[in-house]
Amino acid sequence: MKNINWRILSNHIILLLGVLFMSLPVWVAFSSSTHTAETILREGLQFWPGPTFIETYREAMFEAGGVMKSVLGITMLKNSLILGIGFAVGKVIISMLAAYAIVYFRFRLATPLFWIIFLTLLLPLEVRIIPSYEIVAGLGLLDTNFGLIVPLIASATGTFFFRQFFKSIPEIIRSCSIGRCYSMAIFYRYAHSIIKNNDSSHFDHYVCCWVEPISLATNYDNKRRKLHTRNRH
Amino acid sequence: MKRVQFEHSTIPYLFIAPQIAIIAIFFIWPAAQAIHQSFLLEDAFGLSSQFVWFRNYTDTIGDAAWLQAAWFTIIFSMLVTFLSLGIALLLAVKANEVIKGASAYKTTLMWAYAIAPPVAGLMGNLMFHPLIGDLYKFFNAIGWDFDHKLDSFDAGFVVVLIAVWKQVSVNFIFFLSGLQGISKAVNEAAMMDCKSPTRRFWTITFPLLAPTTFFLMVINITYAFFETFGIIDTTTGGSPGGATNTLVYKVFQDGFRGADLGGSSAQSVVLMLIVLALTVIQFRFIERKVHY
Amino acid sequence: MKKIIMKTILAAGIAALAIPASAKTELQWWHAMGGRLGEVVDEIAKNYNASQSEYEIIPTYKGGYEDTMTAGIAAFRAKQQPHVLQIFDAGAATIINAPGATIPVADLMAEHGKGFDSNDYIEGVRYFYADSAGKMIGMPFNSSTPLLYYNKDAFAAAGIANPPATWEEFEAIAPKLKAAGYTALAQSHSPWILSENFHSRHNIQLSTGNNGYDSTDVKILYNNDHMKMHWGKMKEWLDAGHYGFYGRAWGDNQDAFVQKKVAMWMGSSGSFGGLKKSTDFEFGTTFLPYWKSIIDEPKGTFIGGAALFAMSGKSDAEYKGVADFFAYMTNNENQVFWHKETGYVPITTAAYAMAKAEGYYNESPDAEIGILQLSQPGGEWTKGYRLGYYVQIREVMYKKYDDILSGKSSVEKAFSEMESESNALLERFAATYK
Numbered sequence: 001m002k003n004i005n006w007r008i009l010s011n012h013i014i015l016l017l018g019v020l021f022m023s024l025p026v027w028v029a030f031s032s033s034t035h036t037a038e039t040i041l042r043e044g045l046q047f048w049p050g051p052t053f054i055e056t057y058r059e060a061m062f063e064a065g066g067v068m069k070s071v072l073g074i075t076m077l078k079n080s081l082i083l084g085i086g087f088a089v090g091k092v093i094i095s096m097l098a099a100y101a102i103v104y105f106r107f108r109l110a111t112p113l114f115w116i117i118f119l120t121l122l123l124p125l126e127v128r129i130i131p132s133y134e135i136v137a138g139l140g141l142l143d144t145n146f147g148l149i150v151p152l153i154a155s156a157t158g159t160f161f162f163r164q165f166f167k168s169i170p171e172i173i174r175s176c177s178i179g180r181c182y183s184m185a186i187f188y189r190y191a192h193s194i195i196k197n198n199d200s201s202h203f204d205h206y207v208c209c210w211v212e213p214i215s216l217a218t219n220y221d222n223k224r225r226k227l228h229t230r231n232r233h
Numbered sequence: 234m235k236r237v238q239f240e241h242s243t244i245p246y247l248f249i250a251p252q253i254a255i256i257a258i259f260f261i262w263p264a265a266q267a268i269h270q271s272f273l274l275e276d277a278f279g280l281s282s283q284f285v286w287f288r289n290y291t292d293t294i295g296d297a298a299w300l301q302a303a304w305f306t307i308i309f310s311m312l313v314t315f316l317s318l319g320i321a322l323l324l325a326v327k328a329n330e331v332i333k334g335a336s337a338y339k340t341t342l343m344w345a346y347a348i349a350p351p352v353a354g355l356m357g358n359l360m361f362h363p364l365i366g367d368l369y370k371f372f373n374a375i376g377w378d379f380d381h382k383l384d385s386f387d388a389g390f391v392v393v394l395i396a397v398w399k400q401v402s403v404n405f406i407f408f409l410s411g412l413q414g415i416s417k418a419v420n421e422a423a424m425m426d427c428k429s430p431t432r433r434f435w436t437i438t439f440p441l442l443a444p445t446t447f448f449l450m451v452i453n454i455t456y457a458f459f460e461t462f463g464i465i466d467t468t469t470g471g472s473p474g475g476a477t478n479t480l481v482y483k484v485f486q487d488g489f490r491g492a493d494l495g496g497s498s499a500q501s502v503v504l505m506l507i508v509l510a511l512t513v514i515q516f517r518f519i520e521r522k523v524h525y
Numbered sequence: 526m527k528k529i530i531m532k533t534i535l536a537a538g539i540a541a542l543a544i545p546a547s548a549k550t551e552l553q554w555w556h557a558m559g560g561r562l563g564e565v566v567d568e569i570a571k572n573y574n575a576s577q578s579e580y581e582i583i584p585t586y587k588g589g590y591e592d593t594m595t596a597g598i599a600a601f602r603a604k605q606q607p608h609v610l611q612i613f614d615a616g617a618a619t620i621i622n623a624p625g626a627t628i629p630v631a632d633l634m635a636e637h638g639k640g641f642d643s644n645d646y647i648e649g650v651r652y653f654y655a656d657s658a659g660k661m662i663g664m665p666f667n668s669s670t671p672l673l674y675y676n677k678d679a680f681a682a683a684g685i686a687n688p689p690a691t692w693e694e695f696e697a698i699a700p701k702l703k704a705a706g707y708t709a710l711a712q713s714h715s716p717w718i719l720s721e722n723f724h725s726r727h728n729i730q731l732s733t734g735n736n737g738y739d740s741t742d743v744k745i746l747y748n749n750d751h752m753k754m755h756w757g758k759m760k761e762w763l764d765a766g767h768y769g770f771y772g773r774a775w776g777d778n779q780d781a782f783v784q785k786k787v788a789m790w791m792g793s794s795g796s797f798g799g800l801k802k803s804t805d806f807e808f809g810t811t812f813l814p815y816w817k818s819i820i821d822e823p824k825g826t827f828i829g830g831a832a833l834f835a836m837s838g839k840s841d842a843e844y845k846g847v848a849d850f851f852a853y854m855t856n857n858e859n860q861v862f863w864h865k866e867t868g869y870v871p872i873t874t875a876a877y878a879m880a881k882a883e884g885y886y887n888e889s890p891d892a893e894i895g896i897l898q899l900s901q902p903g904g905e906w907t908k909g910y911r912l913g914y915y916v917q918i919r920e921v922m923y924k925k926y927d928d929i930l931s932g933k934s935s936v937e938k939a940f941s942e943m944e945s946e947s948n949a950l951l952e953r954f955a956a957t958y959k
Contacts, residue, residue, distance in 0.1 A: 007430070011327045015338045018324040022345045022401060025356045028367070032359070045359060045367050094252045101248035113249055119509070120260045121455045131263035137603040151259040157452060159252065164448045168414070274957040277598045278623040281958055292953060297946065298921070363777075382772030383931060472773055474927035475920065490591040491916040492598060492619045496953065 033057075079145075086149040095158025102159075103166040114163070121156045264505075270498035277492035289499035299500065302478040309393060309479060310457035317397045318446075318453060321404030326434065328405075329412045339409065346402035350463030357395040357468050381469065385476030388469045392477050395468065396461045404449055411445030412438070443523040451515055458508055480504045549574075549581040552846050553607035555600075556584055557593040557831065558667065561798070565866045573853050580846035582609075590616070590831060591916065597836070601626065606836040608847050611666060613831040614717075615915040617654055620834055621662050622741060622913065622958060627834045628844065629662040630851065637841070638848030645855075649825050649899030650872045653909035654832045657738035663832030664851055667869045669795035670826045670895050671718040673814060677807040679707050679788035688789070688811045692758070695814055699767035702788045708769040710762070712791035713778040715926045716919045718813070719755070719791075720747060721910065722826040727751060727819045728904035732951075737911040741955040745912070747922075748944035751819050757936045760929055770930050773923050793829065794895025797868040810891040812898050825901035827909040830869065861885075870896045913954030918947045 028045050035050035061073035101107075102114050132151050141147025271289050275282035293299050328338050348356075360368040361381055372379035381387040415438060423437045439446075459481050465471065471478040471486065478486070481504060488497030558566045563586050570584045587593040590613035597610040610627075612620045620626055634641035643651050643661050649670065654663035675688040683705035689695040699709035712718050724731045729751055734743035762768035769787050771777040782790035783803050791813065792800075800808060815823040833854075835847050853859060860876030863869060865885065871877050877896055880886065886893040912918060925943040928934035934942075 008331065011331050012334075014323060014327050015331065015342075018320070018327075018401075019338060019341045021320075022398070023341055025360055025398070026345065026348070029356050029359060040365055045365050094255070097248040098252040101245035105245035107245045110245070113253060116261075117252060117256060118512070119505075120256055121451075121459075121508070121512070131266040132259060133599045134603040135258060135262060137605050142605070150255060153255060160451070161448060164444050168444045274953065276623045276957050277619050278626040279602045280623050280625055283957065283959060285956070288956075292949070296949070297942075298924070363771075364780075382774075382777065383770065383927075470774075472923075472927070473931070474924035486920065487917060489595050491914055491920075492594065492616065493914055493917065493953070495957075 082145055083148055086145065087153060090149060090153040091158045094153060095156075096162050099159045099162030099166055103163055114159075117159050118156045121160075267498045268502055270494050271502050272495075274495045277494060285495075289495045290503065293496065293499050293503060298475055298478070299480075299483065301475055302480050302483045305389070305477065306458065306479040306481075309389070309396075309461070310454055312393050313396045313400065313457040313461070314450065314453040316393070317400035317404055318449060320397070321401045322408050322446075324401070325405050325408035325412055326438075328409060342405050343402055343409075345399075346406060348399065350399060350460055351467045353395050353399040354464040354467030357391060357398075357464070361391055361468075383473055385473055388473055388477045392461070392465055392468060395464050396457065399464065400453060400456060404453065407445055407449055408442070411442045415441045447515070447520060447523050450519070451512060454511060454515075455508060458504070480507075550579060550843060550846050552580055552582045552609065552843065552850060554582050554584045554609040554611075554833075555587045555593055555597055555607045556611040557587060557590045557613070558611070559586060559589075562667070562867055565863065569854070569859060569863065572859075573850060576853070577849070580849060582846075582850050594619070601836065601838075604838070606838060608836060608839055608843055609850070610834050610836055611831045612663065612834055614653065614829050614909075615919060617663065617832070618737070618741075618911050618913040618915060618954070621654070621656070621911065622954075624958075625837055627662065628837055629656075629660055630664040630833075630835060631660045631662070633835050633844060633848050634851060636848075637844045638852050645873050645875065647870070647872060647874055647877065647896065647899055648903050649827050649901075649907065650870070651908075653828050657735060663834045664855070665828060665830070665872050666833045666854075667795070667830040667863075667867065668828035668872055668899075669793040669830050669869055670828055670899050671714075671722050671791055671813055672794050672894055672898065673789060673791050673811050674782065674796070674800065674808050675789045675811065676707070676782070676785065677809055679705060679785070679806075683707070683788070688809065689814055690812070691817045692755075692814045693817055696758075696767075699762065699765075703766055705788075707788035708781075708786060709767040710789045710791070711769045711771060711778045711781045711787040713775040713793075715773075716922045717829050719759070720752070720922060722813060723752065723755065725826050725904075725907045725909075726813055726815045726823050728824045728906050729819075730906050731910045732912060736906060736908060737913075738908070741913055741951075741958050743912070743951055743955070745918070745944060745947045745951060747947070748940040751816070753936050753940055755816070756926070756929055756940075760932075760936065763930055773927070794870060794898075795830070795868040797891060798866075799868075810894045812894065823901070824904035824907045826898055827907055828870075828899065864892075868892070870899060912951065913957075914950040917950050921946045921950070 028047060031049045032040055032046045033056050034053040035046050036052055039050065040046065061077070063072070098117060102110050136142055136147045136151065139147070141150070272284060272286060273282045274285045274288065324342055328335060328342065331338065358366075360366050363369055363380075363382070369379060369381075378384075379387050381391045419437060419441070420433065423433050427433050427436070458479070461479065462481050462485065465477055465479060465482050466485075469477045471482055480500065484497045484500045484504065487493045487500065491497075554570070556563075556566060563584075566584050570582050574581050585607075587596045590611075593610070594612055594616045597606060597612070600606045610620075631641045631643065641661070643655070643659060646661075646665070650665050650668055651661070652659065654665060655661045673688060679702060680686075680688070683698070683701040685698050685701060689698055695709070702709045721731065723729075729749065730736065730746055732743045732745045734740045737743050759768060763770060769778075769781055771781050775792075779790060779792055779796065779800075781787045782792075783800070785806065794810075797810065812823075813826060833851070835844065835851075839847075854863075855873055855876075857873070857876045857879045860871040860873055861880045861883070864871040864876070864880060871880060877900075881893075921943055925934070925939040929936055929939045
């Protein structure tokens with residue numbers, strides 16, 4: 001009995017330390033933002049929130065700031081939201097399709113195409129930015145949201161992740177092909193369950209599109225595993 | 234491979250086409266341009282260029298500043314990868330085990346992933362600010378003559394710390410999902426044979442976690458090589474004296490700031506080859522040991 | 526039905542009347558002036574647009590100096606370049622050596638404007654953005670020069686009457702300032718202040734090839750005894766507590782002065798306005814110190830900051846507009862306005878005379894120090910420099926100075942490495958134009 005108590009205690013201690021490590025910087029930044037600059041310069045960063053929360057955030061969001069004093073915080077937030085959603089949606093759709101194709105189909109160009117996709121991880125945007133500028137300009141997409149989103153959704157992380165994910169799901173297809181499922185139908189089922197689970201989630205589309213399918217599909221898969229293990233015995 | 238796959242000729246091509254198309258336009262074409270550029274000595278405006286074979290490459294590899302950046306990048310990446318993976322794995326395992334307060338822990342540990350690298354760098358700046366930074370004062374108080382603006386080790390410490398901090402959340406999320414995907418039945422079955430939880434972890438859980446770990450290792454190494462740019466830019470800017478320059482930051486400095494397009498293209502090609510080699514090694518040798 | 530048609534025709538007719546008879550020619554201006562400086566830029570642009578009806582200048586802030594230059598480069602390569610681009614001192618060689626990237630301002634004004642005479646411009650301003658024959662390629666826009674700021678209260682507390690004119694005097698007063706609780710000196714830009722302008726002040730050649738103006742095939746001459754002596758002294762002063770080094774960021778060293786950690790600070794003539802707002806003590810400005818042992822009569826310094834370049838590839842009509850705008854910028858009223866609002870120096874002698882006549886310098890004598898220093902007699906080597914990949918060379922310099930100050934490297938070794946690494950960069954640059 002004593003052993004278990006120690007273990008649980010140490011678990012909680014480790015977790016608390018982890019939480020402190022991850023949250024303190026953000027908390028301190030937030031608290032300090034609710035004090036005036038003079039207070040901070042005089043006393044250093046603040047641990048506890050102070051009086052100027054509304055003023056500071058109102059100023060950050062709604063007063064023209066930035067180097068040229070011409071951008072509102074709220075505008076920047078709106079831009080980020082548009083771009084963020086655009087990236088997330090675009091990336092997930094494109095990578096899921098590509099990964100599904102690579103894992104579940106036998107076609108000649110599968111491996112070279114996967115490596116081509118993977119190579120995009122090796123040349124970050126900072127390096128190809130000047131030629132990219134020329135291309136976007138040539139396509140007439142300068143100063144548009146679309147022109148900002150498209151160059152960045154050609155990323156391999158999504159495809160790589162979905163590849164790992166699809167590979168780690170065991171043989172549902174074998175069982176399924178007994179019932180004559182078609183590849184598109186299976187994909188549709190995946191996508192459908194993934195999209196369905198999106199409503200129930202957290203802070204950001206991006207995360208939920210990654211995490212939810214896993215937990216969803218692994219529930220599905222756990223049931224399958226149980227069937228398998230039972231059959232084996 | 235035990236995998237069943239469909240034999241179908243057009244559907245996979247259709248599925249993979251959008252990604253390949255975007256990659257071709259926005260990656261392959263600029264990359265080809267960069268490679269082409271690396272063989273030229275060209276003025277910034279593109280008005281006079283000479284084909285110089287491998288001169289940019291030899292200049293790069295012989296440059297003391299580049300070698301320093303390469304060395305720092307290697308150490309930096311190893312530290313960041315292993316530390317952030319290690320911490321995240323530890324936290325994920327514990328979060329998976331506890332029952333009380335599990336979701337509170339998970340939420341607070343996860344949400345920091347949403348912070349962009351430059352923002353993490355700025356927060357780090359706050360914490361390490363000579364006038365108001367608590368961490369700065371703390372380190373000086375415990376006797377470490379801490380000054381990250383002047384001392385290269387201290388500056389390296391700061392960027393490693395911030396990079397690890399930023400990445401722990403992401404790794405935590407993936408590890409946690411991976412752990413949750415391992416059915417409890419497996420663990421319970423193992424408990425009959427093996428009393429020690431630690432040993433159970435290393436012999437059962439960790440191997441089952443291998444696909445996730447492998448994915449994360451590759452992603453973390455590329456993160457450390459490339460995406461820490463935002464952190465370095467907002468904290469040390471490569472200072473002091475180029476001590477915290479990573480290879481990608483040097484590409485930015487030479488290409489973006491110094492308008493040396495040939496040199497920075499050569500550097501980026503070399504960088505790409507290094508990361509490619511690292512990735513191939515990982516896929517060849519480590520993926521073999523991963524059981525799907 | 527008829528009513529609807531009539532209304533539509535009426536509406537269309539009114540709309541047609543509302544279309545202006547002729548559209549203004551738009552001129553794009555990309556600059557790196559942020560904050561208060563950007564506001565003044567916008568004001569100048571607004572005034573210009575209101576003053577005439579043919580051209581409209583549209584200023585866009587593109588980030589810092591390097592970012593603006595890179596944006597201009599990328600745009601040029603994509604054939605989207607602006608009409609006017611602001612390029613800083615370290616980028617001068619890049620844009621001036623690019624064959625045909627810009628139209629020299631002297632030619633532009635002569636052809637499309639009302640003519641151009643470089644003698645209208647102050648001595649220290651005239652040559653930096655000119656070619657080796659003296660023809661101005663870029664038009665100096667925000668020009669500043671390094672100055673010494675000193676805390677008058679600190680000096681009073683230490684019992685020192687006047688700020689040091691020479692480094693020898695500095696060495697004499699530094700211990701007194703230390704006794705009064707201040708580190709004597711900080712500075713914000715070791716390449717600009719303590720290398721480039723050090724050479725100018727002491728009239729020492731900076732690089733072969735006429736300081737780089739004559740050709741790109743040049744070698745740097747920083748590895749000389751005077752520089753080594755001075756930087757040996759800097760390290761000595763650092764160890765003795767007379768010099769404070771707060772990292773390479775400009776702001777950190779300026780903050781040390783504002784927070785009264787140091788009694789003197791070497792910064793830019795343009796820092797004046799900002800200091801006035803942020804300090805709570807009385808401060809003064811004076812010329813950059815020099816070594817009496819090197820030179821008896823010190824020469825002037827040259828300008829830092831940036832210049833405006835007219836990018837090539839535009840139509841004649843547009844160039845007329847650019848010339849018109851440049852003429853507007855350099856007229857006396859605007860020069861004095863820019864000078865007063867930002868602290869940058871007026872670049873024409875006429876504008877300087879006008880400010881003097883207005884009595885501006887009677888109210889703020891410190892504002893004149895920069896111009897006075899720039900107007901000091903020029904020597905052979907006060908024209909400035911024209912060196913390629915100078916941004917990278919400055920990085921090398923920062924690194925070596927860091928090594929010297931932290932004790933990691935001896936002065937001798939640092940300078941010899943600085944020389945070889947800089948020359949390697951210069952050689953690459955030269956090979957680009959063969």
